[in-house]
Amino acid sequence: MDASDGLLRRADPAALLTPDGVISGLNPAMATALGRPADHCLGHGFGDVWPASQRPSAESLVAHAVGTNGVAMRVLEFPGRDGAPTACLIEAQPVAVGGERLVWVHALNARNDLNSLLIPFRLAAKAANLGLWMYSPHAHQLEWLGGAPALAATFPDARTYLGTVISAVHPDDREALRHLLRPSPSRSSWVKLRYLTRHDDWHRLAVQTRRIRLGYGGPERVFGVVRDDTKQEKSKEQAQAALAAERQRAKEIAEFSAALITAATEQELRQVVLTRLAATFYGTGAVLALVDQGRLRVSTDAGIGAGEVEALHDLPLDRPCPVSEAIRSGEPEFIPNRDDYIRRWPHASDYPRLARLGSDYAVSITPLGEAGTQPLGAWMVFSAGGYRPEREERTLMGTLADLAGQALRRIRLQQARVELASALQHTMLPALPEHLGGLEVAARYRPSRDGLDIGGDWYDAFVLPDGAVALGIGDVQGHDVDAAAFMGQVRLSMRAIADQEPDPGTVLRRTNELLVTMDPARFASCTLLHIDPLDGQVTGASAGHVPVLCARKDGSHRIHELPGGPVLGVVSDTEYREETFTLDRDSALVMVTDGVVEGPGLTLDAGLERAGTLAGGALHDGLTAEETADRVLDAAVAVDHADDVAVLVIRRT
Numbered sequence: 001m002d003a004s005d006g007l008l009r010r011a012d013p014a015a016l017l018t019p020d021g022v023i024s025g026l027n028p029a030m031a032t033a034l035g036r037p038a039d040h041c042l043g044h045g046f047g048d049v050w051p052a053s054q055r056p057s058a059e060s061l062v063a064h065a066v067g068t069n070g071v072a073m074r075v076l077e078f079p080g081r082d083g084a085p086t087a088c089l090i091e092a093q094p095v096a097v098g099g100e101r102l103v104w105v106h107a108l109n110a111r112n113d114l115n116s117l118l119i120p121f122r123l124a125a126k127a128a129n130l131g132l133w134m135y136s137p138h139a140h141q142l143e144w145l146g147g148a149p150a151l152a153a154t155f156p157d158a159r160t161y162l163g164t165v166i167s168a169v170h171p172d173d174r175e176a177l178r179h180l181l182r183p184s185p186s187r188s189s190w191v192k193l194r195y196l197t198r199h200d201d202w203h204r205l206a207v208q209t210r211r212i213r214l215g216y217g218g219p220e221r222v223f224g225v226v227r228d229d230t231k232q233e234k235s236k237e238q239a240q241a242a243l244a245a246e247r248q249r250a251k252e253i254a255e256f257s258a259a260l261i262t263a264a265t266e267q268e269l270r271q272v273v274l275t276r277l278a279a280t281f282y283g284t285g286a287v288l289a290l291v292d293q294g295r296l297r298v299s300t301d302a303g304i305g306a307g308e309v310e311a312l313h314d315l316p317l318d319r320p321c322p323v324s325e326a327i328r329s330g331e332p333e334f335i336p337n338r339d340d341y342i343r344r345w346p347h348a349s350d351y352p353r354l355a356r357l358g359s360d361y362a363v364s365i366t367p368l369g370e371a372g373t374q375p376l377g378a379w380m381v382f383s384a385g386g387y388r389p390e391r392e393e394r395t396l397m398g399t400l401a402d403l404a405g406q407a408l409r410r411i412r413l414q415q416a417r418v419e420l421a422s423a424l425q426h427t428m429l430p431a432l433p434e435h436l437g438g439l440e441v442a443a444r445y446r447p448s449r450d451g452l453d454i455g456g457d458w459y460d461a462f463v464l465p466d467g468a469v470a471l472g473i474g475d476v477q478g479h480d481v482d483a484a485a486f487m488g489q490v491r492l493s494m495r496a497i498a499d500q501e502p503d504p505g506t507v508l509r510r511t512n513e514l515l516v517t518m519d520p521a522r523f524a525s526c527t528l529l530h531i532d533p534l535d536g537q538v539t540g541a542s543a544g545h546v547p548v549l550c551a552r553k554d555g556s557h558r559i560h561e562l563p564g565g566p567v568l569g570v571v572s573d574t575e576y577r578e579e580t581f582t583l584d585r586d587s588a589l590v591m592v593t594d595g596v597v598e599g600p601g602l603t604l605d606a607g608l609e610r611a612g613t614l615a616g617g618a619l620h621d622g623l624t625a626e627e628t629a630d631r632v633l634d635a636a637v638a639v640d641h642a643d644d645v646a647v648l649v650i651r652r653t
Helices: 003-008 028-034 055-068 115-127 162-168 171-181 230-262 266-280 306-312 322-329 338-344 391-412 416-427 481-498 504-518 604-620 625-637
Strands: 014-017 023-026 072-078 086-097 100-107 131-136 141-147 159-161 191-196 202-214 220-228 285-292 295-300 333-335 362-367 377-383 439-446 458-463 469-476 524-531 537-543 548-551 557-560 579-582 587-592 645-652
Touching (some): 055 100, 086 115, 141 162, 159 162, 171 220, 202 230, 266 285, 322 362, 322 377, 333 338, 362 391, 377 391, 458 645, 469 481, 481 504, 504 537, 548 604, 557 604, 587 604, 587 625, 604 625
Antiparallel strands (some): 014 100, 072 086, 191 202, 202 220, 333 362, 439 645, 469 524, 537 579, 587 645
């Protein structure tokens, strides 16, 4: 018997390797542990006969022993014949056998120190920010092994009987826990459990188990890793609740807008306002004051008694009071408390409701119409508890008041439905921001025809809180009152979302989700850009809209197809990809609706080339953004087609 036989004549797995890690001999226990016939191991690299997950550790073990000419140890996992891997402490050390230098690797007997085999599992769990426990089936005990420190408070006892743990698990989840502890040939999937701590707090835990044998011929244990998803689940629930509230509010605003548009009489308009206004803006009551022959005609909702505002009824419009001043000036008024009201309007006793304002009771007064136009009226929203509307709320209230004013004007001119639709369409096309510092913005819109056949083309431009400029253009399916109303809803939703999350892809995604939830039976295409006036960086995305045109000072142009996704309001859970590029100085982006570039006898490609050529020529001729928009629009309306046209030009100076 030579020396190599003595090294391999062991009950535990052992092998002899060349210094470069090739197996020159192994005992039956090693071949059995590796799950391979001995002759399939001889002549192969030591790392090659291990499972892929263990290969790097096996190879580094041998390399360390050879490199240091000393003893090296690692905990490695043999694959196991019954599906449960065997964790063993493997030692490698250089030896001389018959004058030949070899490496002897063998499994150490760790039966008296099983904890040494647990160290790699503890380290891995801690690195992954997971908790680690071990279950002994025969003792029916769970032992907490550590891992993420934050989870230790959830399991304060180092050893706990299984029955104690099960009693803390939600009854509906107990069978899932028992299933995790049953013998299984492989790693389990992640299972969610609700666990009640000693502080009577329910935690949302995710658990995954794995069966492992500790040492060659040693005991079998079930190891579990646990992740605390409590905060994540709560955040998810809060986000879902916020989204549901946002969807509900968007639905209510959309219904409010549509009801204003379709009101055909003053009675219908009063009904729409007084049943929805206070609820929409979190008020305790609402008042509608309309001007009739220079005097106020006042109506109230259920939150305010008619007697409380009796002094306002039949009041001449030229009398000094906050309501009449708001109507005459076209500017909204906000009265935060009683002291502010009395200071600004000393004759408080003339108007009982306002005089009785508490110290934390406020009123928002919004005129129905703009300054310089015929006075129409105003509405008032009363709020308690020190409520102060945010900028977004004030903007929305003003927009809806403009819609109500337009409705009232058209009703009084006896052109209710046709004129209301047209008024909505133009009201929803905003005034463009001025003095953008490095950018010129111009827009043009022209309907295709009069009558009920009114479409939903729109554009928008506004400054975001970070100083960037958002520009959008779009087209709603259809040509009727509902299309105009839906157009307004889309634009309002996008502006409200962009104020909080300005990225174009995010705005389109969230707008799409709101529209899909509303189930409007319509869809809208859109292009949305986010432009930094300082460096000209543009981020854009498209929802099934026509490409953007980029015109240059030298008269050239290119057609820029933005990434994105399908039209809005059709497919849920849609992501809209973005693209970022730079708008050079003395260049312009031209955004159009399909009516500009398509028509009878004019294909989309030909129309885009024509519009791009016109825009490039305008820049070459030194024209402004306003003049460039006119040139593109005038050429479009000359084509005989039955569609709206909208043009939005952004030139970097």
